[in-house]
Amino acid sequence: xxxxxxxxxNVLKLNRFIVLAxxxxxxxxxxxxxxxxxxxxQKALNSAFAINTDGSIIPLKVVxxxxxxxxxxxxxxxxxxxxxxxxxxxxxxRNLEKALWLGNSSVDNLYRQKKADGVxxxxxxxxxxxxxxxxxxRITENDGAYSFTTTTIxxxxxxxxxxxxxxxxxxxxxMVDRNFPNNPxxxxxxxxxxxxxxxxxxxx
Numbered sequence: 001x002x003x004x005x006x007x008x009x010n011v012l013k014l015n016r017f018i019v020l021a022x023x024x025x026x027x028x029x030x031x032x033x034x035x036x037x038x039x040x041x042q043k044a045l046n047s048a049f050a051i052n053t054d055g056s057i058i059p060l061k062v063v064x065x066x067x068x069x070x071x072x073x074x075x076x077x078x079x080x081x082x083x084x085x086x087x088x089x090x091x092x093x094r095n096l097e098k099a100l101w102l103g104n105s106s107v108d109n110l111y112r113q114k115k116a117d118g119v120x121x122x123x124x125x126x127x128x129x130x131x132x133x134x135x136x137x138r139i140t141e142n143d144g145a146y147s148f149t150t151t152t153i154x155x156x157x158x159x160x161x162x163x164x165x166x167x168x169x170x171x172x173x174x175m176v177d178r179n180f181p182n183n184p185x186x187x188x189x190x191x192x193x194x195x196x197x198x199x200x201x202x203x204x
Contacts, residue, residue, distance in 0.1 A: 069146075070139055072185040072186070072187065073137075073139050073146065073148070073173055073185070073187060074137055074139070075185055076102060076173070076185040076187045076189075077135070077137040077148060077150055077173075077189075078135050078137070079102060079185075080099055080102040080103065080107075080189060081132065081135045081150060081152050081169075082095075082132055082135070083095045083096065083098045083099035083102070084096065084099040084107075084111075085130060085132050085152055085154050085167070086130065086131060086132040086154070087123065087130050088123065088127075088128065088129040088130065089123055089124050089127050089128070089129075092120055092123055096111060098182070099111075101179070101182040101183050102183060102187075102188070102189055103171075103188060103189035103190070103192055104188055104189065104190045104192075106171070106189070106190060106191055106192040106193070107189055107192050110192060110193075110194065126158065126159075127159075128156055128157065128158060129156070129157040130154055130155070130156050130157075131154060131155050131156075131157065132152060132153070132154045133153045133154055133155060133164070134152070134153045135150060135151075135152050135153075136150065136151045136152075137149070137150040137151075138150075139173070145172065146172060146173040146174075147170065147171070147172050147173070148170065148171055148172070148173060149168065149169075149170050150168070150169050150170075151166060151167070151168050152166075152167045152168075152169065153165070153166055153167075153200070154167065163199055163201075164199070164200040164201045165197060165198065165199055165200060166196075166197070166198050166200050167194060167196070167197045168194075168195045168196045168197075169192065169193060169194050169195060170191075170192075170193050170195055171189050171190060171191050171192040171193060172189070172190045172191045173187050173188070173189060173190070174187070174188050174190055175187060175188075176188045
């Protein structure tokens with residue numbers, strides 16, 4: 001008994017259907033893969049990740065991260081200016097040592113210049129009290145780099161005379177490893193410079 005042959009046109013139709021189905025599935029799969037890669041990339045660009053204490057990964061939005069950076073940057077600048085300018089004969093060494101942890105060599109160079117100019121000797125000799133009254137910092141971002149301008153109002157108590165000054169200082173901020181308690185915010189002041197210093201008032 002002869003084996004009946006299938007109609008050649010039916011076989012070709014079936015083959016064509018299978019090929020088209022494979023091509024369509026491949027296109028859909030490729031399109032889905034491209035979309036997944038693009039979506040993952042977008043999420044990665046808008047997110048940062050931190051490791052929780054239990055080892056889990058916590059996604060942090062860049063917007064939130066920038067907001068947190070500004071809060072920490074303002075706190076860092078407030079801490080530095082308090083340590084560097086809120087000094088008297090009893091605490092200046094301790095405060096300046098803490099301030100030097102918060103900045104790079106530009107802060108250290110300024111400290112050495114003040115020391116060479118006899119600023120701290122006069123503090124001891126005349127028992128001066130330099131007290132910070134207010135600190136106002138403005139932070140600017142430019143292509144991921146952060147700069148600041150800080151206006152510090154402080155007074156110098158000379159016993160019978162109290163002079164009030166306004167100091168405008170500038171610099172940059174970079175992120176470094178946190179070092180508690182020396183550098184709790186993980187930031188470092190660079191290119192620090194005292195731009196202007198003017199007397200506001202004096203009291204006698």
